Amino acid sequence: MTEKRxxxxxxxxxxxxLEPVGDSWKATVEGETFHIEVExxxxxxxxxxxxxxxxxxxxxxSSSIPGKIITVEVEVGQExxxxxxxxxxxxxxxxxxxxxxxxxxxxEVNCQAGVNIESNFPLVxxxxxxDDEEQDN
Numbered sequence: 368m369t370e371k372r373x374x375x376x377x378x379x380x381x382x383x384x385l386e387p388v389g390d391s392w393k394a395t396v397e398g399e400t401f402h403i404e405v406e407x408x409x410x411x412x413x414x415x416x417x418x419x420x421x422x423x424x425x426x427x428x429s430s431s432i433p434g435k436i437i438t439v440e441v442e443v444g445q446e447x448x449x450x451x452x453x454x455x456x457x458x459x460x461x462x463x464x465x466x467x468x469x470x471x472x473x474x475e476v477n478c479q480a481g482v483n484i485e486s487n488f489p490l491v492x493x494x495x496x497x498d499d500e501e502q503d504n
Contacts, residue, residue: 424469426493432486434458436478441491445473453491454478471495 369386374396384395392403437455441447447467454465475492478484 426469426471426474426495427489428453428465428468428491428493429487429489430456430458430465430484432458434463434484436480436482436484436490437462438480439476439478439491441473441476443473443476446496447471447473447493456484456490465490467493469493469495 369384372383372385374381374383381396386393386395388402390404392405394401394403435457437457439454441453447453447470449467449470451467452464453467453473456463456465471493473491474494475489477488477492478490484490
């Protein structure tokens with residue numbers, strides 16, 4: 368599989384096509400082809416390997432941009448399902464439904480309707496439902 372990269376050499380930028388060939392690379396720059404070997408690395412080990420594991424989702428809900436809370440649809444102690452609307456946030460003159468990222472129980476509600484919030488402020492915290500996780504395994 369050929370991959371294109373930009374490389375700067377002595378202040379001059381070139382577009383390079385890289386293709387793995389065994390333990391080395393075939394690099395093509397401006398129509399000219401070179402054979403490259405990188406010390407301590409092979410063409411097959413240079414790419415990041417995926418582990419296949421899914422990232423654990425966080426139960427902390429925050430906004431990536433500042434806005435105004437229009438409604439809060441949940442309260443502490445309430446069970447919510449992943450994808451359920453938990454609040455409506457107005458940002459950049461648009462109302463956005465904010466959904467629960469995980470299934471669980473609401474443990475904190477740090478906002479109320481009508482309040483302006485800053486970005487990255489934890490609005491709602493959801494504790495994962497451990498009973499569901501045990502049943503899945």
